[in-house]
Structure formats: C-alpha cells, structure tokens
Amino acid sequence: MALNSVWVVVDRSADKVASVAFELLTKARQVAASVEAVTWGDASGIAEQIGAYGATALHTVGDLGGGLPGPAVAAAIAEKVSGGSGPDAIFLAQSYNGRDIAGRLSARIDVPVLTNIVNLSEDGLTTEHAIFGGTEILNAKFTGSGPGLYVIRAKSFAPEESGGAAAAVDTWAVPELGPVGAARIVSSHVEETQGPKLDEAAVVVSGGRGLGDAGSYKLIEDLAKLLKGAPGASRAIVDAGWVPYSHQVGQTGKTVKPTVYIACGISGATQHMVGMKSAKNIIAVNKDQEAPIFSISDLGVVGDVKKVLPQLIEALQKRG
Amino acid sequence: MKHMNVVVCVKQIPDGDQSSYKLDPSSHNLVRDGKLILDESDSYGVEMGLQLAEQAGGGEVTLVSMAPGSETSGLRTALAMGAAKAILVSDPALAGSDALSTAKVLAAAIKRxxxxxxxxxxxxxxxxxxxxxxxIAEILGLPAVTFSKSVTVSGDKITVERQTEEGYDQVEVPLPAVISVTAGVVEPRYPSFKGIMAAKGKPVEELKVSDLGLDDASVGRAGAGQEVTGVEPAEARKAGEIVVDEGEAFQHIISYLERIKVI
Structure with a gap:
C-alpha cells in the first residue's frame, strides 16, 4: 500500500496560516500524488498560498461562530470519510488546534492517531518519533483500515513551494454538533512580544531555574534583544509563573531550530532538550558542571548566569 | 452550582526523568516494573478538582486511572491530597493499548x-x-476545552483561559465538560500526614475491561491500530568545549558568536 491521497489540516491563528502548514503540505506532496487542504474561516484569501505549496483543493468548514475548531473540523472531515471519499492519510500539526481536531476525529471515525511525529519514511507509511528527550528514535506505522491520523511536530520538514496554482476553494457543511460543540470563545488576548517570533528566530536565548528569581529574566530579554533574537524559557519557570506559557521551549512548548540556542540556567531535562536539540549551535551557561545540557552543548560555560550574563550583555553593548 | 462532582484522570508513571526510561525490547512497551508514582502533570488537575468542589460547597473528587498490576501507589498520593475515591482499571488485556483504546476504557470508567x-x-x-x-470528550459526547491555564466556575458554566500560539482565548463552556489543564494552573498541595493516613482507607474500586462492557479484543495490543516497528538510538550530539568561568568566560561566548557569524 502507498499513500495516494493526503489531506492536510491547515492550522491558523486569526486569519494567518501557521507556518507549520507549509511544512506539512511540502511533505504531503513528497509522499502522495494528491494533496488537498482543509481549514476553517476564510479560505479564498489563502487559496493562492496553499496552492503554491502543492494543494489542489482547499476545503473550509466556514466561520466557526465563536466555536473552537476541533469539533467542527473533525465532524466535517468525519462525514467525508464515512461517506467513502476520505484520503489515505490526514496530516495535522502538533499544535493546540491540531491535537484537538485529531483527537475528535480519531474517536469519531474510530481510527488511531500517531502524535509527536518528527519524520516520515519515503513512502510516508512509517513514522519517526523522538523519544526519551530525543536520545532514541522510535518507528511506527498504522495497521488498521481508514485514514491514519499523523500529528506532526513543527519544524520537522523544510517548507518548499511547488509553484502550483491557487487551490480550488469550496465549503464543507458541518453536521449538527450538539453538546460537543458547546464551547464558545468569548474573547482573544494577544501577548505582546517584540522582535522575532520564538519559533522563527535565528537566535534564541532561554532562561531556567538557575536565574534564581523572576526579575532576573530581564537578563534573558536584554541578551535576546542585543542578538536580535527571541527570549525562551524552560518549563520550570513557566510553571512557576515567571513568564507566559508562550515562551516555553520543549516537549509541551515550542520546537525551535535556531542558528544558535543559548541556554541560561537550564539543566537540560529531557522535556526541554527535545524542543531545542536540533539547533545548529548550542551554548549553555550553568552552575552545575554535571548538568545534562552540557552533554549536547557546543560551548559550555560552568558558571553563574547572574555573573556571566551581565558581563556578556555589557560587552555586546560596547560593540554597539 | 451547589454540588460539584469532579473526575480527575490520573496516570501512574515510572519514577525519574525520561532519560532513565527503558522500552521492552520485544513488546516495545514502556517498562513499568519499578516504582510507579503519580504523574506530576496530574497533580494540577487533582488540586483544581479539590478547589472547585470546595468552592461549590459540596461534591467530591473521584480519580480514574488505568494501570497494570493493580498499581495504586500514585493513586494513594492523590487520595492523600484529598480525593475521595478512585476507580482503577487494571487488566492484562490492556497491555499495548493505543491512545484511542485508552480513551475508550477511561471514558467507560468515567461514566460510572x-x-x-x-x-x-x-x-x-x-x-x-x-x-x-x-x-474522551468525543466518546462521551461532551464539549472540551484543552490547554487551560485558568479555570473558574459560575453557575453551571465554566470560564477557561485557553492557551493559544499568541496568548490565550477566554472560552465559556457549559457543564458537563472535559477540561485539560496545563502545569502551573494551580499550586498543588502537599499531602498532610493526616491525609496520608486517611488515604490508606479510601475506596479504590478495581475493574476489568469486561466490567466496563468492553471487549478484550478491542483494547490492548489486539485492538491497537498501530504498531512500533523499531527503535534505534538517535544521532548523538557531542559535547563540545567546556569552560569554567573565572570572570572571563563571557569572552568565549563572544568569540563563539563571532565564529558562527551571529555577531
């Protein structure tokens, strides 16, 4: 068996296409002859972009009326699959909405789901998963019938345009959802950030427990700004409430692949490493010489971040 | 709401960081023969459930868990925090269950x-x-709000701050509903000595797959729609230069950044 047709669920925030969608479309095109995209909200405004990455059709479930994407998108796809016009595989992003849609869809059409995929075999049938903090690669595949649900981590594939024409847009009806669709978004809040986005920045400077207190996170922000990078964080200080969740790098946070990742006061729990170990260069500053982060660092500085960072910031400021 | 009965799904997992985990070489299941503990991620849900039941002025927290070998050590921790009772599904037929089968089992237990x-x-x-x-939400026909970093109840409606890529959405959902909470949503309490003693006597109802009206063949390895085909070591990243800071280490960082042309 091979994958002839793949549907890619295009994740978006507001009306912008999430960059991971282009990564998934690119990979879908490499493993399957036919690629179509499914989304919500306005589709005509993004049909050209989606087509440029190889999807011939773009289906939208339309305006969600304040509802969450999960139930509506899953129900609409489930109808098509149950009606016999489903694809061989469905690709979704390992994002908040991607996981919601995958979970709903999986239960609705009774098919399994594989999550945290970081690579696919050439035929698209075997998945790769980085486990135990990325020290081992596990291979898996679907064994049953029905489209496999592939939930893929961002940054697993490089996006490449195909030069395709605008995708043909149509609207898919959403069946009556009942109680599963009862959640309503009342308001949306954007946390203001300056500089590049965390998952797109060439330089990421992240802070952890070793900073000692929430106020010292300013050192991370200052250094990131000087290097035109983005500030990140370990789960420990996000859980402690020092910085918002949107800063978190790791298994439950963002995956980053910058030119250089500077880990400050981060010991290197497996949960963190899986989100940053693909950085081209890793610099770590930590008091504990035994910290696991040093085992994957290109340059490791054994020292107190509260001493090293101010010196580094001052030296960079002097260079102008 | 005068009364709030909360089910908290909890998992009992091997103690220690993932780097100490092992997979069984033939079944590729995670080896769980050592001590199992309450997954720390679940302690937030337990705390949240206890707080919401207290705020409602009545009701209780019931734990639902699936684990091999009648394991209860993690459940006892959550019972010691204040949960009233637990339902444990433990059955050799469950070994190798995929996520969907696990959800079916948990959903059936939650319903009770x-x-x-x-x-x-x-x-x-x-x-x-x-x-x-x-x-679980889809199987039970319920709404769900995932990645919640704040949960408040007013009447029979819950308001949640749901994490988004850029910030958060405020989401309202009627009860009953499934809410997944992020770590840090509340500060989990430490079990008191009194709580630990009381936990020993709290009821844990143990069930088999057949008690839930499910077929053994629909769960475990037999019911899984996916299989592990192999496990291999990832390409290892090598440790590089290590410098002990004696006041000049920042210059090594500057040189490194120059060398890779970041500055």
Missing amino acids: AEPDLILTATESSDGYTGTIPVQ
Whole structure:
C-alpha cells in the first residue's frame, strides 16, 4: 500500500496560516500524488498560498461562530470519510488546534492517531518519533483500515513551494454538533512580544531555574534583544509563573531550530532538550558542571548566569 | 452550582526523568516494573478538582486511572491530597493499548462516576500523546476545552483561559465538560500526614475491561491500530568545549558568536 491521497489540516491563528502548514503540505506532496487542504474561516484569501505549496483543493468548514475548531473540523472531515471519499492519510500539526481536531476525529471515525511525529519514511507509511528527550528514535506505522491520523511536530520538514496554482476553494457543511460543540470563545488576548517570533528566530536565548528569581529574566530579554533574537524559557519557570506559557521551549512548548540556542540556567531535562536539540549551535551557561545540557552543548560555560550574563550583555553593548 | 462532582484522570508513571526510561525490547512497551508514582502533570488537575468542589460547597473528587498490576501507589498520593475515591482499571488485556483504546476504557470508567466535570492534564509525562482528553470528550459526547491555564466556575458554566500560539482565548463552556489543564494552573498541595493516613482507607474500586462492557479484543495490543516497528538510538550530539568561568568566560561566548557569524 502507498499513500495516494493526503489531506492536510491547515492550522491558523486569526486569519494567518501557521507556518507549520507549509511544512506539512511540502511533505504531503513528497509522499502522495494528491494533496488537498482543509481549514476553517476564510479560505479564498489563502487559496493562492496553499496552492503554491502543492494543494489542489482547499476545503473550509466556514466561520466557526465563536466555536473552537476541533469539533467542527473533525465532524466535517468525519462525514467525508464515512461517506467513502476520505484520503489515505490526514496530516495535522502538533499544535493546540491540531491535537484537538485529531483527537475528535480519531474517536469519531474510530481510527488511531500517531502524535509527536518528527519524520516520515519515503513512502510516508512509517513514522519517526523522538523519544526519551530525543536520545532514541522510535518507528511506527498504522495497521488498521481508514485514514491514519499523523500529528506532526513543527519544524520537522523544510517548507518548499511547488509553484502550483491557487487551490480550488469550496465549503464543507458541518453536521449538527450538539453538546460537543458547546464551547464558545468569548474573547482573544494577544501577548505582546517584540522582535522575532520564538519559533522563527535565528537566535534564541532561554532562561531556567538557575536565574534564581523572576526579575532576573530581564537578563534573558536584554541578551535576546542585543542578538536580535527571541527570549525562551524552560518549563520550570513557566510553571512557576515567571513568564507566559508562550515562551516555553520543549516537549509541551515550542520546537525551535535556531542558528544558535543559548541556554541560561537550564539543566537540560529531557522535556526541554527535545524542543531545542536540533539547533545548529548550542551554548549553555550553568552552575552545575554535571548538568545534562552540557552533554549536547557546543560551548559550555560552568558558571553563574547572574555573573556571566551581565558581563556578556555589557560587552555586546560596547560593540554597539 | 451547589454540588460539584469532579473526575480527575490520573496516570501512574515510572519514577525519574525520561532519560532513565527503558522500552521492552520485544513488546516495545514502556517498562513499568519499578516504582510507579503519580504523574506530576496530574497533580494540577487533582488540586483544581479539590478547589472547585470546595468552592461549590459540596461534591467530591473521584480519580480514574488505568494501570497494570493493580498499581495504586500514585493513586494513594492523590487520595492523600484529598480525593475521595478512585476507580482503577487494571487488566492484562490492556497491555499495548493505543491512545484511542485508552480513551475508550477511561471514558467507560468515567461514566460510572457521573461527574459534572472531568479534568485531565494536557498530556502524560511518559507517553505525551496529548489526544486522550479530547478523545474522551468525543466518546462521551461532551464539549472540551484543552490547554487551560485558568479555570473558574459560575453557575453551571465554566470560564477557561485557553492557551493559544499568541496568548490565550477566554472560552465559556457549559457543564458537563472535559477540561485539560496545563502545569502551573494551580499550586498543588502537599499531602498532610493526616491525609496520608486517611488515604490508606479510601475506596479504590478495581475493574476489568469486561466490567466496563468492553471487549478484550478491542483494547490492548489486539485492538491497537498501530504498531512500533523499531527503535534505534538517535544521532548523538557531542559535547563540545567546556569552560569554567573565572570572570572571563563571557569572552568565549563572544568569540563563539563571532565564529558562527551571529555577531
């Protein structure tokens, strides 16, 4: 068996296409002859972009009326699959909405789901998963019938345009959802950030427990700004409430692949490493010489971040 | 709401960081023969459930868990925090269950408790599939709000701050519902000595797959629609230069950044 047709669920925030969608479309095109995209909200405004990455059709479930994407998108796809016009595989992003849609869809059409995929075999049938903090690669595949649900981590594939024409847009009806669709978004809040986005920045400077207190996170922000990078964080200080969740790098946070990742006061729990170990260069500053982060660092500085960072910031400021 | 019965799904996982985990070479299942503990990610849901029941002025927290070998050590921790009772599904037929089968088992067990609210973590710390909360909601025909960083109840409605890529959405959902909470949503209490003693006597109802009206063949390895085909070591990243700071280490960082042309 091979994958002839793949549907890619295009994740978006507001009306912008999430960059991971282009990564998934690119990979879908490499493993399957036919690629179509499914989304919500306005589709005509993004049909050209989606087509440029190889999807011939773009289906939208339309305006969600304040509802969450999960139930509506899953129900609409489930109808098509149950009606016999489903694809061989469905690709979704390992994002908040991607996981919601995958979970709903999986239960609705009774098919399994594989999550945290970081690579696919050439035929698209075997998945790769980085486990135990990325020290081992596990291979898996679907064994049953029905489209496999592939939930893929961002940054697993490089996006490449195909030069395709605008995708043909149509609207898919959403069946009556009942109680599963009862959640309503009342308001949306954007946390203001300056500089590049965390998952797109060439330089990421992240802070952890070793900073000692929430106020010292300013050192991370200052250094990131000087290097035109983005500030990140370990789960420990996000859980402690020092910085918002949107800063978190790791298994439950963002995956980053910058030119250089500077880990400050981060010991290197497996949960963190899986989100940053693909950085081209890793610099770590930590008091504990035994910290696991040093085992994957290109340059490791054994020292107190509260001493090293101010010196580094001052030296960079002097260079102008 | 005068009364709030909360089910909290909890997982009992091997103690220690993932780097100490092992997979069974033939079954590729995670080896769980050592001590199992309450997944720390689940302690937030337990705390949240206890707080919501207290605020409602009545009701209780029921734990629902699936684990091999009648394991209860993690459940006892959550009972010691204040949960009233637990339902444990333990059955050799469950070995090798995928996420969907697990959700079917948990959903069937949850139903028995007739909860007003179901709380879960966003994902477990050992398997981190992250789809089970929504799969449970779909199976039970309930709404779900995932990745919640704040939960407040007013009447029979819950208001949640749901994490988004850029910030958060405020989401309202009627009860009953499934809510998955992020770590840090509340500060989990430490079990008191009194709590630990009381936990020993709290009821843990142990069930088999057949008690839930499910077929053995629909769960475990037999019911899984996916299989592990192999495990291999990832390409290892080598440790590089290590410098001990004696006041000049920042210059090594500057040189390194110059060399890779970041500055």
